[in-house]
Amino acid sequence: LLEDTPVHQIVSQLLTLSEAVEDEPYKVLIVEDSKTATKLTQQALNEHQIVTRAIAAPQGVLSELAAFQPDLILMDMHMPGCTGVEAARVIRQHQQYLSIPIVYLSSETDVALQIEALRIGGDLFLTKPFNPVFLNAIVKSTVERYRALRWSMYRDSLTGLHNHTSTKVAIEASMLQCKQAGSPMSVIMIDIDHFKQVNDRYGHPVGDQVIRSLAWLLRRRLRKTDVVGRYGGEEFLLGLPGVNADQAHQILDKIRVDFGRLQHPEGSSFFHTTFSGGIADCKITDHIDGLINAADAALYQAKHAGRNCLKI
Numbered sequence: 215l216l217e218d219t220p221v222h223q224i225v226s227q228l229l230t231l232s233e234a235v236e237d238e239p240y241k242v243l244i245v246e247d248s249k250t251a252t253k254l255t256q257q258a259l260n261e262h263q264i265v266t267r268a269i270a271a272p273q274g275v276l277s278e279l280a281a282f283q284p285d286l287i288l289m290d291m292h293m294p295g296c297t298g299v300e301a302a303r304v305i306r307q308h309q310q311y312l313s314i315p316i317v318y319l320s321s322e323t324d325v326a327l328q329i330e331a332l333r334i335g336g337d338l339f340l341t342k343p344f345n346p347v348f349l350n351a352i353v354k355s356t357v358e359r360y361r362a363l364r365w366s367m368y369r370d371s372l373t374g375l376h377n378h379t380s381t382k383v384a385i386e387a388s389m390l391q392c393k394q395a396g397s398p399m400s401v402i403m404i405d406i407d408h409f410k411q412v413n414d415r416y417g418h419p420v421g422d423q424v425i426r427s428l429a430w431l432l433r434r435r436l437r438k439t440d441v442v443g444r445y446g447g448e449e450f451l452l453g454l455p456g457v458n459a460d461q462a463h464q465i466l467d468k469i470r471v472d473f474g475r476l477q478h479p480e481g482s483s484f485f486h487t488t489f490s491g492g493i494a495d496c497k498i499t500d501h502i503d504g505l506i507n508a509a510d511a512a513l514y515q516a517k518h519a520g521r522n523c524l525k526i
């Protein structure tokens with residue numbers, strides 16, 4: 215099938231594939247001490263397929279943010295022990311939560327206090343009782359914009375894959391899960407062979423298309439739970455949870471063969487290109503940088519062995 219597929223037809227599917235990863239229901243964390251208010255808010259949002267989680271005390275907000283990974287926080291002002299404004303201040307002290315939208319939903323009508331709450335790190339101030347239709351519209355448009363922002367922060371614009379930093383973060387998270395579950399995991403570094411020659415012969419834009427075609431093939435062949443990232447120019451870093459080095463070798467070798475068969479269009483003709491890969495097993499170390507080094511060393515062996523192959 216791949217032998218007959220011109221690359222320019224398949225790369226157009228690339229962005230659609232990577233966008234599907236973000237195509238998850240919106241998640242809202244509700245911080246609210248009143249059970250009645252929580253129930254009303256949850257009803258209003260759940261009706262519109264927005265997933266909610268609620269906590270009654272702001273003290274647990276950081277661990278809840280880490281566990282639930284919400285797209286937006288609905289924050290009450292007055293709660294026992296700690297106010298919503300104090301909770302917002304703590305949230306904003308953490309780099310990874312600098313841009314998460316915080317929408318106050320409170321009965322507080324004092325405009326000076328409302329403004330103070332916004333100054334501390336809130337994005338919007340809504341007063342109770344709220345109009346459910348209006349609340350939904352606010353939540354949806356705010357989350358949509360936040361997701362678009364996140365996308366551009368964490369994704370590589372050429373391929374739609376994780377960018378350098380996001381790749382490492384995603385692999386680290388996956389490693390932690392595998393460690394807790396006692397399951398294996400592999401990290402793989404891939405590098406296109408003689409890519410300089412591709413650029414020199416056919417030009418940079420054609421080289422870009424080759425990079426996109428490999429991104430497409432990797433995303434297409436690997437599972438949704440596998441991390442696929444563009445680590446650098448023509449280098450990709452993969453994290454395969456639940457897969458040991460030998461299994462990763464089998465999986466990647468099929469992809470390697472298929473990549474070599476892709477017909478990259480150039481004028482009225484086409485050319486072929488290959489990649490090499492290095493595989494590291496997570497059991498050798500649980501530090502991401504150590505694993506990347508091991509995968510890199512194995513990649514060096516693959517290049518040394520003549521390229522278009524994989525080494526563990």
Ligand code: GH3
Pocket residue numbers: 405406407408409410411413417418419420421422425446447448517521
């Ligand atoms: P090797 O088989 O040893 O990997 O040879 P190579 O030529 O692929 O190795 P090298 O790392 O020396 O060259 C990589 C080239 O990739 C150099 C750089 O110009 C090119 N490159 C890096 N990023 C991009 C990009 O985004 N687009 C294009 N078209 N080329 C890129």
Ligand code: MG
Pocket residue numbers: 246247248290291292293
């Ligand atoms: Mg309250």
Ligand code: MG
Pocket residue numbers: 405406448449
């Ligand atoms: Mg390289």
Ligand code: MG
Pocket residue numbers: 405406407408409410448
């Ligand atoms: Mg290369």
Ligand code: MG
Pocket residue numbers: none
């Ligand atoms: Mg090189």
